[in-house]
Amino acid sequence: MSNPDALGPMPEVNSEKRLTAFFDGLRRRSALKPRTELPTLEADVRQVGANADLISRFVAAATSAGLKVHRVGESDSIARVREILAECGAKTVYIEQNACLGGSGAPNDCGVAGPEIEQLTAELALAGITVKSDTSDETLFSVDAGITGVTYAVAETGTLVCQSGPGLARGGSLIPPLHIALLSAAKILPDLYDCLALTSAGSQLPANVNLITGPSKTADIEGILVTGVHGPREVHVILMQNAA
């Protein structure tokens, strides 16, 4: 492989045939007999049941993973976002356009821009914050914070699930140094198992589903924890509960 000019044509056109030939060979040669059953999982895998106090479990797990959770009533969410931005000195923000910030609790109901976003955008602009909603490199690499919705969350691990889709940029929760996620308490699922079962239930997965459990972190240098390596240094979760 020293001379790249000597590379033959890529076997891409033949890949289907090559794969089939490989699978056939594998079948002929494999010494293993199919005797191990594929186990059923739910009962053994589940760590958190549906009856558990999902909100406290989520808060505990997320906090221990390094997420900063703010419990607010639905009407206080915008004020809390403004406070966080002020505390962090953030002047420009990206807001995900199709995020479902409030949410009915139907986990996949994320396709429509809710009125909350317009309200959030307007109130932040009033507070002197520059709000951007385009997903260009200029925006994502320059803003101080990214505000996104969450498809659902997992109580067991304190995980936020963010999917790609129209208006849902993968970079929004990743590139800005500060990520603020708006999560309606109704979207918290008990166990990682529920989250994956639900994700696979649809006909086709979104191109990108991210399970976010903490800020970007490393311990590569002498085992010392440092946050904000390539992704956000801080992740704030605005956990919205109905007053009832």
Place this chain on the structure above:
Amino acid sequence: MSSRAFRKRVTAAIADRRVAAAVHHATWHKVGARAAGMRMLRNPERLRELAGQIKQHTLERLPEYLEQFTANVRRNGGQVHFAKDAAEARQLICELARSRGLKLAVKVKSMTTEEVGLNSALEAAGVRVFETDLGEFIVQLDRDRPSHIVTPIIHKDRRQIATAMARELGCQYTEDPAALTMIARKYLRDVFRRCDLGISGVNFGVAETGTICICTNEGNGRMSTTRPRVQVALMGIEKVIPRLSDLAVFLKLLARSSTGQPMGSYTSLISGPRRATDADGPSEFHLVLLDNGRSEILAGPFAEVLRCLRCGACLNACPVYRNIGGHAYHSVYPGPIGSLVTPLLDRRGDHHDLPRASSLCGACRVACPVNIDLPELLVRMRAAGRASQGRLKKLGFFGWLCAMRSERAYRAAQRILQAMLSDDGSGWTTGGVGPLASWTAGRDLLRPAPRSFRQLWQEELREQS
């Protein structure tokens, strides 16, 4: 790799106090963190059992699951390639870069790309390659080699890292881990902004959905699969699992086994290239399925090693790894699992010493999240490598066999050993003479008693009669 070369490297590794201390500290820390992480689970042993069972089930039906997986990757809009060996994998990915005019590649930490030696091939083909995992980035800057599957710079301290970064990046010298990390962040941000090719390995390939799963803590996995316009994932054929819900089992064990965390910061489930309406993401998704000796392993008596998740738990648990570090193994895959995988993947190489670099204490077996019986396989591997043992050693074992078979020869051997093994007064002997010297150099033997039990017994009987 000859025995002498291996022994020399091991001796040198143990003598390097700085590296030895760093590895010792880091591995013990991880052993504790893993134990704490596992204790949080309701039923950790059952989960390990399930994980092993799912992997074993998949291996037994590998062609079916691979067929389903590749069909679904295509259905998601991805392209699937097959590489039968390392050279083909390099060739495929280099050609992909050439045909699309890609010049700047970012890499997610991946043992498989390490295994096929991808970086140097891409560089030779005119593609700049950047490792983006902090540890791997430092390894690349310092022209070093990773010494741990998960923590590549476990053998380096902050002074060495600071020196390498100041020298290669021309930045201010600092030993502060946070400051060093921020220097790397800033440097790689610019790379992420301009890159056009993203290369990763695959932690799991889900057959039922055609999804690949990539786990990172730093976010480099997400960056490298979000920013470039072309994404390539190099996946060993053994990485496939049947169902998305199976991931629940593996994810609960993987990070805990690696670092003790219940979950890593980022688990990305990627199903093909960006959709037409997506806001961002790569427009091409290529999966390169790599055999490179795996199908041969599957056809042999060591198929169980293909369950491995590359979590690194067996390295941390291993008293030998903890003392000699990763470089002494002279292999991409060090530690107990490496001592099995290396000879299996590189059949022409001479690796017969690796499976012997184990005390067979079983700590690796207890730590393994997919229940691989590592000590049993190591013993089997030792037997398989019998042919390559030194003639003198073979002669010695033959002699031992003869002595054990005949009472007379056994007694004669006892007397010979009594004469040959020196006594330093402690009752132990470490300084054998002649051919025994190299054997006792690494093993303490109880010195044979001056009078054997048999002699004492005979004397007793005589006195009584």
